[in-house]
Amino acid sequence: MTEPSTARRVYIRTYGCQMNVYDSERMAEMLAPLGYTRTEAPEAADLIVLNTCHIREKAAEKVYSDLGRLVPLRATARRASRRVRFVVAGCVAQAEGAEIRRRRPEVDIVVGPQTYHRLPELLARADRAGKAPAICTDFPAVRKFDELPARSGSGPAAFLSVQEGCDRFCTFCVVPYTRGAEYSRPVEDVVREAETLVDQGASELCLLGQNVNAYHGLDAGGREVSLAGLLRRLAEIDGIARLRYTTSHPANMTDELIRAHGDLEPLMPYLHLPVQSGSDRVLRAMNRAHTAASFRATVRALREVRPDLALSSDFIVGFPGETEHDFEATLRLVEETSFAAAYSFRYSRRPGTPAAVLPHQVAEPDKARRLSILQALLADQQHSFNRGFENATVPVLFERRGRLAGQLTGRSPWMHAVHVDADESFLGTIQPVVVTRAGPHGLAGVLAIDCENATG
Numbered sequence: 001m002t003e004p005s006t007a008r009r010v011y012i013r014t015y016g017c018q019m020n021v022y023d024s025e026r027m028a029e030m031l032a033p034l035g036y037t038r039t040e041a042p043e044a045a046d047l048i049v050l051n052t053c054h055i056r057e058k059a060a061e062k063v064y065s066d067l068g069r070l071v072p073l074r075a076t077a078r079r080a081s082r083r084v085r086f087v088v089a090g091c092v093a094q095a096e097g098a099e100i101r102r103r104r105p106e107v108d109i110v111v112g113p114q115t116y117h118r119l120p121e122l123l124a125r126a127d128r129a130g131k132a133p134a135i136c137t138d139f140p141a142v143r144k145f146d147e148l149p150a151r152s153g154s155g156p157a158a159f160l161s162v163q164e165g166c167d168r169f170c171t172f173c174v175v176p177y178t179r180g181a182e183y184s185r186p187v188e189d190v191v192r193e194a195e196t197l198v199d200q201g202a203s204e205l206c207l208l209g210q211n212v213n214a215y216h217g218l219d220a221g222g223r224e225v226s227l228a229g230l231l232r233r234l235a236e237i238d239g240i241a242r243l244r245y246t247t248s249h250p251a252n253m254t255d256e257l258i259r260a261h262g263d264l265e266p267l268m269p270y271l272h273l274p275v276q277s278g279s280d281r282v283l284r285a286m287n288r289a290h291t292a293a294s295f296r297a298t299v300r301a302l303r304e305v306r307p308d309l310a311l312s313s314d315f316i317v318g319f320p321g322e323t324e325h326d327f328e329a330t331l332r333l334v335e336e337t338s339f340a341a342a343y344s345f346r347y348s349r350r351p352g353t354p355a356a357v358l359p360h361q362v363a364e365p366d367k368a369r370r371l372s373i374l375q376a377l378l379a380d381q382q383h384s385f386n387r388g389f390e391n392a393t394v395p396v397l398f399e400r401r402g403r404l405a406g407q408l409t410g411r412s413p414w415m416h417a418v419h420v421d422a423d424e425s426f427l428g429t430i431q432p433v434v435v436t437r438a439g440p441h442g443l444a445g446v447l448a449i450d451c452e453n454a455t456g
């Protein structure tokens, strides 16, 4: 049987954070009624979408090198009488707008994170206009969430965007400029989307926001609801076994939210709480609104209610003016806190942010040296955290097939990736797994039921 003539393929490459992963899913859902199915092969695509990230220079520049590699596909397709369109979406689109077309005239559409719900209309406009570009990077009054279609299935562990934008203006960060002002989706909207995801097979939800613990959406009665309130509401939905949220700001970790970690059963014992630095001088220059001591106090309070909490964080080394002394304060904080996971970066100068023009920029070799010292310490901590789970039995939600045949991959409550030999029928279920090996990046185990069969 031949495919209907409207059958088209879209290739979406996602850069950056989980919010972009969510946005890419939503774009795919929106393009489905136009006949687009998703493909992993750019050479088979009629539409190529790069959903980009502007957070560090490397991430932003990668888009251009990828475009350089992908654009020749247009000529290949033309020889086969096909037409390929290129869309640059996401935070680079928002930050650079028309500059993208100047550097890469082959790009048909540039669309920011607040306007991607208009993609179908922009595609139609690009069709009509022939080669004329469509650039859409405004922050419209109509919220895109009101215009997006219902969700169409996202697997056992689904992302759900509840908050967007950021009003904190850390001096190194582009997010307030690319994602705009803080906005919280209304509670009922979130609940509806959560119910749809659960109907479609999700049992874990990860609530997303650039500053998610600043969430303050309105309920049906017009009252403001905090993130803790929203989590409690979602925990009541039948079929939700696990809840997570990311990314949080230390200054928004309220007592109420900390308490939820102690008494809200589906809330998983994992928290990503970026600290950036252990030096108060640097934290002040970053405009972080927390100190090393307040961060330590928050962690203490969290561990009091949830002693097994897996704590993850982000670090920046080589922020302008950071001295060896400041860096040592970061190492001290890491040593005292003990992290289960972490992401660490060299400071990257972002045009338009206040820190980009600060004096005393740190030399690249110094940043590189500090980063490798910090990463060695963090890697050690992560490995020893993982080793603590050897021989333990942990519940694993199987999310996907593993890399090896006959293997499934899932997550423990503490966010470990866990690899297990198991039948595909276990996909989407939570099973007890006996951990047989704890590596630096994840765990390997066997289904407890297989263990019993072997020994019993």
Ligand code: SAH
Pocket (backbone or CB within 6 Å): 055, 056, 172, 173, 174, 175, 210, 211, 247, 248, 249, 274, 276, 314, 315, 316, 345, 346, 347, 348, 349, 350
């Ligand atoms: N909203 C989150 C972080 C978003 S960006 C928060 O408040 O922490 C993810 C991480 O990228 C940040 O935590 C920070 O560690 C890093 N990052 C952001 N801007 C950066 C820059 N200019 N250079 C290096 N790392 C940066």
Ligand code: SF4
Pocket (backbone or CB within 6 Å): 166, 167, 168, 169, 170, 173, 174, 175, 176, 210, 211, 249
């Ligand atoms: Fe960026 Fe996070 Fe700071 Fe907001 S709170 S400006 S997203 S680092």
Ligand code: F3S
Pocket (backbone or CB within 6 Å): 015, 016, 017, 018, 019, 020, 052, 053, 054, 055, 090, 091, 174, 175, 178, 179, 210
């Ligand atoms: Fe990157 Fe934008 Fe996310 S800059 S980290 S994709 S919010």
